[in-house]
Amino acid sequence: MTAPELPRLNNRQVAEIFADIGDLMLILGENRFKIIAYQNAARTIAELNQDINAVHAAGALRDIPGIGQAIAEKIDELLTTGSIPFYNKLTEQVPAGVVAMMRVPDVGPKTAKRLWEELDITGVEGLKAAAAAGRIRELKGFGAKSEEKILKGIELLARRQNDRTPIGSARPLAEGLIADLLSALPPGTIQKIELAGSLRRWRETIGDVDILAVSEQPVAVMEAFRALPQAVDILGAGDRKSSIALPNGMQVDIRVVEARHWGAALAYFTGSQAHNVAVRERAQKQGWSLNEYSLTSDGHPDFPDGTDRFFETEEALYAFLGLDWVAPELRENRGEVQAARQHSLPRLIELADIVGELHSHTTFSDGKATLEEMAAAAQAKGYEYWNVSDHSIGLGVTQGVDAGALAEQRAEIDRLNGEYAAAGIDFRLLLGTEAEVLADGTLGLPDDVLATLDVVVASIHTGLRQDRETITERCLKAVRNPHVDILGHPTGRLIGRREPSEIDLERVLQACAETGTIVEINANPARLDLSGAYARRAVELGCKLAINCDAHSVDQIDLLPYGVHTARRGWLTAADVINTRPLDEMLGMLKDRNIRNIAR
DNA sequence: GCCGTTTTCGGCCCGACTGTTTTCAGTCG
Numbered sequence: 033m034t035a036p037e038l039p040r041l042n043n044r045q046v047a048e049i050f051a052d053i054g055d056l057m058l059i060l061g062e063n064r065f066k067i068i069a070y071q072n073a074a075r076t077i078a079e080l081n082q083d084i085n086a087v088h089a090a091g092a093l094r095d096i097p098g099i100g101q102a103i104a105e106k107i108d109e110l111l112t113t114g115s116i117p118f119y120n121k122l123t124e125q126v127p128a129g130v131v132a133m134m135r136v137p138d139v140g141p142k143t144a145k146r147l148w149e150e151l152d153i154t155g156v157e158g159l160k161a162a163a164a165a166g167r168i169r170e171l172k173g174f175g176a177k178s179e180e181k182i183l184k185g186i187e188l189l190a191r192r193q194n195d196r197t198p199i200g201s202a203r204p205l206a207e208g209l210i211a212d213l214l215s216a217l218p219p220g221t222i223q224k225i226e227l228a229g230s231l232r233r234w235r236e237t238i239g240d241v242d243i244l245a246v247s248e249q250p251v252a253v254m255e256a257f258r259a260l261p262q263a264v265d266i267l268g269a270g271d272r273k274s275s276i277a278l279p280n281g282m283q284v285d286i287r288v289v290e291a292r293h294w295g296a297a298l299a300y301f302t303g304s305q306a307h308n309v310a311v312r313e314r315a316q317k318q319g320w321s322l323n324e325y326s327l328t329s330d331g332h333p334d335f336p337d338g339t340d341r342f343f344e345t346e347e348a349l350y351a352f353l354g355l356d357w358v359a360p361e362l363r364e365n366r367g368e369v370q371a372a373r374q375h376s377l378p379r380l381i382e383l384a385d386i387v388g389e390l391h392s393h394t395t396f397s398d399g400k401a402t403l404e405e406m407a408a409a410a411q412a413k414g415y416e417y418w419n420v421s422d423h424s425i426g427l428g429v430t431q432g433v434d435a436g437a438l439a440e441q442r443a444e445i446d447r448l449n450g451e452y453a454a455a456g457i458d459f460r461l462l463l464g465t466e467a468e469v470l471a472d473g474t475l476g477l478p479d480d481v482l483a484t485l486d487v488v489v490a491s492i493h494t495g496l497r498q499d500r501e502t503i504t505e506r507c508l509k510a511v512r513n514p515h516v517d518i519l520g521h522p523t524g525r526l527i528g529r530r531e532p533s534e535i536d537l538e539r540v541l542q543a544c545a546e547t548g549t550i551v552e553i554n555a556n557p558a559r560l561d562l563s564g565a566y567a568r569r570a571v572e573l574g575c576k577l578a579i580n581c582d583a584h585s586v587d588q589i590d591l592l593p594y595g596v597h598t599a600r601r602g603w604l605t606a607a608d609v610i611n612t613r614p615l616d617e618m619l620g621m622l623k624d625r626n627i628r629n630i631a632r
Numbered sequence: 633g634c635c636g637t638t639t640t641c642g643g644c645c646c647g648a649c650t651g652t653t654t655t656c657a658g659t660c661g
Contacts, residue, residue, distance in 0.1 A: 063633080064644090065633065065634080065643090065644055066633050066634095067633090068633080068634090068644080069633035069634055070633075072633090072634085073633090073634095097634095097635095098633095098634070098635095099634090100633060100634050100635080101633090101634090102633055102634085103633070103634085137659090137660090138650085138658085138659065138660085139659090140658060140659050140660085141658095141659095142657080142658060142659085143658070143659085172652095173651085173652060173653080173657080173658090174651085174652080175651070175652060177650085177651060177652085178650095178651070178652085181650085181651085229661085239661095240660095240661080242661085268648090268649065268650080268660095269649090270648065270649055270650095272648080273648060273649070275649095275660095285660095285661080287648090300646095300661095301661085303661085305645090305661075308645075309644085309645065312645055312646090313644085313645090316645090317637090317638080321645080321646085322645080322646090323645080323646055323647065324646080324647070324648095325647090373637095
């Protein structure tokens with residue numbers, strides 16, 4: 033008798049189960065360090081850049097930091113039998129809706145447990161009704177204000193569709209807030225102000241916006257902040273710390289510190305929590321306790337306990353602990369603290385390293401600007417080369433280029449390149465296409481047409497719901513086509529709106545490494561595809577990458593920083609990215625057939 | 633439950649703010 037086929041669980045689904053275990057244990061009041069272990073495991077699995085099933089099959093679960101014997105066994109149970117007895121026991125003890133109540137701001141495990149046990153409330157709906165009916169004040173330690181807070185929290189929860197906001201929405205909002213705050217105060221009130229938290233680390237989604245400032249007049253800053261027109265709600269109002277809610281439900285926290293606290297405070301509020309813990313452990317070993325203001329001696333042989341050391345910059349703080357300064361994008365406790373100690377952090381790619389774009393659109397397909405307008409904008413931005421890569425025919429939703437349109441584009445590009453050359457401008461247009469990878473893995477244009485182009489990007493836009501084997505084989509077929517230079521937005525995800533396809537990235541990236549196909553980091557903040565984590569994996573497997581804006585309008589050329597910071601989250605250096613290279617060198621890194629087309 | 637450049641046992645970050653308290657527990661980041 034063979035075991036019934038189990039549905040395959042992806043990393044996110046496995047991570048959710050372990051996060052749920054952590055939440056259930058919180059409510060049941062289990063040992064907090066065990067809870068932290070489950071929470072860490074959940075986070076690690078969610079951010080893992082390899083398929084958990086593959087790691088499991090290879091017997092390498094224990095190699096994942098934060099996964100020990102007990103959790104490895106539970107993952108094994110889950111993947112081989114489809115369930116975890118330990119987890120089942122927990123869910124039997126706590127009604128399903130009780131964990132969900134913890135999503136309401138200010139409702140934590142203790143509160144949720146009391147609401148359930150003492151008032152028999154087992155869900156957010158019941159909580160809302162009880163608060164509205166004034167039943168919660170019956171509990172010792174709760175009053176009318178608690179009910180108000182709960183109702184407000186539920187409202188806030190409903191207003192934001194997702195827990196986290198894509199960085200592409202959050203960053204402009206946050207930058208606007210800072211600008212408005214500065215203009216609401218007399219010049220000089222704020223000496224320093226910076227985004228901290230996940231925005232400074234350039235995570236792809238943002239929970240809360242964290243702003244850190246230095247000012248001699250913290251109260252004035254607090255008042256101006258809470259009076260901002262974007263504040264639909266005041267969630268906290270202290271002398272040095274305040275929180276507001278924005279119309280989209282996003283929470284913004286501001287904190288004002290003294291100038292001498294800046295280094296420790298910026299490090300503290302940039303996080304991540306896991307990175308902070310690792311740095312703090314390092315400090316402790318040296319006899320220092322680290323908080324958001326300073327290092328305080330605690331068991332240090334040379335300083336009496338309680339001696340403070342202040343740092344005006346992060347660099348000074350890290351240096352004091354014997355660490356190189358760690359770029360915020362790396363602060364996820366993925367080996368960066370050890371590398372900082374060994375002075376082996378990579379020299380990360382920077383925005384200025386990018387000299388060319390290899391994926392862009394014009395009115396020949398679904399772009400908003402003409403070829404000439406895009407070229408002028410690109411040239412004005414200082415690019416050295418620019419690949420025009422309109423959608424090929426084959427993508428149903430938009431008009432695409434065929435051989436005739438490509439000939440037209442070639443003529444226009446030749447004319448413009450001639451003008452640049454005559455004017456002594458160091459800028460070169462290339463002709464390519466974003467070839468549609470059709471459902472069977474063939475491309476939207478025939479090979480003899482692709483062979484005439486300078487740089488071919490191949491992308492999947494439709495059929496993203498194909499099963500894992502089908503979409504992987506389809507993509508592999510495109511990658512193995514000798515005319516395909518770049519694999520565009522490999523997973524097809526749209527952050528917060530569409531999950532990545534089920535594609536087996538490990539196999540695809542291996543094939544890219546073998547064939548010399550360049551892998552794209554699509555800089556559009558809705559995509560960021562590959563992600564930083566998978567970009568790192570791609571480099572580990574021997575791939576080269578390209579960071580592309582995929583601009584459909586002149587404005588979208590400005591999205592490049594999202595791509596560069598994503599690459600930095602993947603520990604990438606300029607050497608890993610081909611469009612940091614001068615034109616000839618870049619072309620030489622493509623599957624080599626292109627050289628003959630471009631040399632003239 | 634995890635982990636090790638003092639440890640295979642004994643640790644595991646810490647302060648601000650809030651609400652309901654007369655000294656603190658809960659939540660959050």
